[in-house]
Amino acid sequence: GKVDQKSPYPPHLKGQEGAHEITKVAIEAGILAQEILDNALVPAMEKVGTKFSENKIFVPQMLMSAKAMGASMFQLKPFFASGDIKSKGTFIIGTVKGDLHDIGKNLVSMMIEGAGWTVIDLGVDVGADKFIAALTENPNAVVGLSALLTTTMVSMEEIVDSIKKEIPEAKVLIGGAPVTDEFCMKIGADFYAPDPQKAVDYLNRKAS
Ligand code: B1M
Numbered sequence: 135g136k137v138d139q140k141s142p143y144p145p146h147l148k149g150q151e152g153a154h155e156i157t158k159v160a161i162e163a164g165i166l167a168q169e170i171l172d173n174a175l176v177p178a179m180e181k182v183g184t185k186f187s188e189n190k191i192f193v194p195q196m197l198m199s200a201k202a203m204g205a206s207m208f209q210l211k212p213f214f215a216s217g218d219i220k221s222k223g224t225f226i227i228g229t230v231k232g233d234l235h236d237i238g239k240n241l242v243s244m245m246i247e248g249a250g251w252t253v254i255d256l257g258v259d260v261g262a263d264k265f266i267a268a269l270t271e272n273p274n275a276v277v278g279l280s281a282l283l284t285t286t287m288v289s290m291e292e293i294v295d296s297i298k299k300e301i302p303e304a305k306v307l308i309g310g311a312p313v314t315d316e317f318c319m320k321i322g323a324d325f326y327a328p329d330p331q332k333a334v335d336y337l338n339r340k341a342s
Contacts, residue, residue, distance in 0.1 A: 152205065153202035154205040157205070157206040166218070168213075171210060175203060179249070184331060196330075200244045200245070203244055203245075204244055221250060222338070223340070224251065225252070225275060226253075226265065226276070227246070228256035228257060228260030228265060229279075231260060231262075232259065232286045233282055233286035234258045235310075236257070238280055242309065242333050243255050244330075245330035246278075246337060249334045249337065249338065261293065266296065266297060269297065269301055276305045276307060278309070279309075279323075280309055280310045282311055283312065290313070291320075294323045307324060307336060307337075308321075
């Protein structure tokens, strides 16, 4: 078919310019991985996060954006590994003991990784011992706990308690549908993020 002169994409990618392909094209065009991250992916995800906070887009669009981000990040990973991109810090995340919901946690994890942090994702059903072990290995990391059930808010409280007893200077960020600011204060966590963007904002304040 006809090649669109204005299209920045190679003809063989016409009609399938997903995040994966566009990122590849950008890398091949010599754009630095750091620039792709800072000037395209992070502002785009910030927009997505803000729109989600304002109820202008919903979970399916968030998941699509998070997946697109993941596809781009996959292309950029080698540059992270080679030290071309400087990590802002380490973030340890997990869904608390007894809780298997991971969609929200994965979104938070991807957004934070997209914001330039190294993320250690411990998965679901994670107890205090695993969080503490990861923190011991990464002493300056910030910890994030996700809970989706009123019943597992109890484990969240226990985990925050154990972490603070073991490593008092550790910063703990919490989130998940049933969690509130009030609960955060009650259990002595450091910050409650109602959505991924608020978690990113908190971490960026910590990094700067
Ligand atoms: Co479950 N489930 N579920 N479930 N499930 C809920 C949470 C529930 C509200 C449904 C209902 O009854 N209306 C209810 C909880 C009631 C309560 O306690 N208040 C419930 C229940 C009861 C259960 C079971 C007990 C059901 C049963 O077996 N009888 C069971 C428990 C299993 C277990 O965990 N031990 C169960 C199981 C499941 C599935 C496995 C089927 C599946 C999970 C699949 C998976 O995650 N891989 C599931 C699902 C999908 C849901 C609903 C439908 C959707 C949850 C979700 O992913 N939302 C949910 C009802 C609902 O919310 N409509 C429900 C989308 C996601 C993007 O939002 O996770 O809130 P969310 O994350 C948000 C924010 O909360 C925040 O950012 C995200 C984006 O904004 N956030 C953080 C989350 N973590 C954060 C961490 C942060 C910061 C922000 O910093 C660290």
